[in-house]
Amino acid sequence: MSDETVTIIDDTTGKKVQLPLLSPTRGPKTIDISALYKELGYFTFDPGFVSTASCASSITFLDGEKGVLQYRGYPIEQLAAQSSYLEVCFLLINDKLPSRQELDDFEYEITNHTMLHEALKRFFSGFRRDAHPMAIMVGVVGALGAFYHDHMDIHNPEHRMITAHRLIAKMPTIAAWSYRYAMGKPFIYPVNSMSYTENFLNMMYSMPSEKYTPNPLLAKALDLILILHADHEQNASTSTVRLAGSSDANPFAAVAAGIAALWGPAHGGANEAVIRMLMEINESGKSLQSFVDRAKDKDDSFRLMGFGHRVYKNYDPRAKLIRVICHQLLNDMESTGEQKKLLETAMALEKVALEDGYFVKRNLYPNVDFYSGIIFLAMGIPMNMFTVIFAMARTVGWITQWAEMLSDDNHKIGRPRQLYTGPIDLEYVPIEKR
Ligand code: ACO
Numbered sequence: 191m192s193d194e195t196v197t198i199i200d201d202t203t204g205k206k207v208q209l210p211l212l213s214p215t216r217g218p219k220t221i222d223i224s225a226l227y228k229e230l231g232y233f234t235f236d237p238g239f240v241s242t243a244s245c246a247s248s249i250t251f252l253d254g255e256k257g258v259l260q261y262r263g264y265p266i267e268q269l270a271a272q273s274s275y276l277e278v279c280f281l282l283i284n285d286k287l288p289s290r291q292e293l294d295d296f297e298y299e300i301t302n303h304t305m306l307h308e309a310l311k312r313f314f315s316g317f318r319r320d321a322h323p324m325a326i327m328v329g330v331v332g333a334l335g336a337f338y339h340d341h342m343d344i345h346n347p348e349h350r351m352i353t354a355h356r357l358i359a360k361m362p363t364i365a366a367w368s369y370r371y372a373m374g375k376p377f378i379y380p381v382n383s384m385s386y387t388e389n390f391l392n393m394m395y396s397m398p399s400e401k402y403t404p405n406p407l408l409a410k411a412l413d414l415i416l417i418l419h420a421d422h423e424q425n426a427s428t429s430t431v432r433l434a435g436s437s438d439a440n441p442f443a444a445v446a447a448g449i450a451a452l453w454g455p456a457h458g459g460a461n462e463a464v465i466r467m468l469m470e471i472n473e474s475g476k477s478l479q480s481f482v483d484r485a486k487d488k489d490d491s492f493r494l495m496g497f498g499h500r501v502y503k504n505y506d507p508r509a510k511l512i513r514v515i516c517h518q519l520l521n522d523m524e525s526t527g528e529q530k531k532l533l534e535t536a537m538a539l540e541k542v543a544l545e546d547g548y549f550v551k552r553n554l555y556p557n558v559d560f561y562s563g564i565i566f567l568a569m570g571i572p573m574n575m576f577t578v579i580f581a582m583a584r585t586v587g588w589i590t591q592w593a594e595m596l597s598d599d600n601h602k603i604g605r606p607r608q609l610y611t612g613p614i615d616l617e618y619v620p621i622e623k624r
Contacts, residue, residue: 233607250423254501270511275416279586303359304380314371323368323578324453332446353441354589361582366393387412418508421587427452431588436604448588449581461563461576464496468532486548496560508558516561536564
């Protein structure tokens with residue numbers, strides 16, 4: 191923060207107002223406009239929050255022009271190469287890297303809270319068999335609020351931490367069970383001797399009738415995907431969690447709202463949309479170029495899913511890292527038939543889009559969802575589970591951002607204003623006279 195100010199002159203009245211100019215540790219300076227309405231009687235208008243910082247935060251730094259992403263100051267590249275998802279969770283929620291003992295204790299704490307209350311199991315069976323697992327997840331996570339009254343004083347930092355641990359621990363179980371229910375398969379309970387990702391794969395794929403050993407390669411790749419998705423500052427779902435939580439709503443309800451926002455194909459739902467698009471391309475029998483041309487046609491609503499990003503106007507650093515794994519996995523793994531064809535189409539599309547002037551000019555690079563969808567496909571993860579895994583990874587970011595908001599003594603309920611464009615002062619006409 192600094193003592194700099196920006197002067198705004200109202201040309202219509204000649205009135206001047208000096209507004210504080212805030213300096214972040216890095217990134218664009220930010221005009222504090224909170225006094226603008228009081229001083230000049232104006233609102234500001236910024237649909238989609240293109241130029242608006244909705245809060246101050248010390249969790250994640252992102253530079254979309256340079257393609258930089260850091261959690262608590264640590265570059266994503268270093269965390270991806272040297273850390274683990276649970277260590278990143280510790281870092282995000284505690285604002286420091288753990289000592290060996292702290293990490294062991296944290297892993298023990300998370301591992302030992304992965305079970306769900308038995309009564310919660312019945313919530314799953316209330317859904318139709320063909321329910322999307324994201325719909326189940328929204329419902330079940332929201333329902334957690336009915337189970338943990340004991341630690342729901344949101345103004346108590348210790349309670350907030352317990353809630354964070356509970357959510358991180360239980361999310362893989364909820365995610366896997368959402369899938370198992372839709373498949374009509376028995377729920378598999380968590381196994382404490384397994385790592386976070388092995389345990390998730392075990393709950394997804396093992397059967398009580400057969401021994402199952404999670405593939406360490408897949409567990410490792412999944413761990414990396416979770417690291418890359420752990421937080422991403424004030425994106426749509428995180429802003430939703432903050433807004434819902436700003437009314438002092440319970441954290442499970444706020445996170446359920448975040449899951450709902452993540453589901454949309456313009457956000458976390460894009461990884462599923464990518465694969466659906468690849469299937470559409472293959473099934474159509476039309477050339478790849480014809481789809482690229484459609485994406486460029488302003489009269490056609492079709493977009494290349496998995497390309498472009500609101501903030502990254504350079505290569506998304508997560509996409510850079512995940513791309514390497516994606517190509518590695520595709521080389522190492524035996525993919526056959528339909529799956530192989532989809533993967534080939536994806537790689538051809540990546541090439542076309544990276545070389546086509548339309549995409550190059552607009553900085554429309556493949557984003558993290560483009561590659562995560564392909565990796566999930568190569569891993570044999572069902573399509574409707576892609577966004578669920580994203581939600582599982584992002585839970586730590588949501589809950590950390592929520593806790594940061596509440597720990598700020600000055601936090602207020604989020605209440606945007608509007609530019610009203612409807613009719614005014616109409617005269618009510620009784621129904622018989624209309
Ligand atoms: N295919 C074709 N053209 C595109 C695409 C795309 N995927 N994305 C953007 N454009 C074009 C737009 O038509 C626009 O062109 P114009 O300047 O000629 O009008 C220009 O690029 C800028 O696009 P905007 O829509 O203004 O960018 P915005 O920041 O609003 O949208 C978004 C970003 C929503 C991610 C968009 O790129 C998109 O819809 N991508 C596909 C969906 C997707 O992959 N979402 C995942 C995002 S990553 C995440 O959530 C983890």
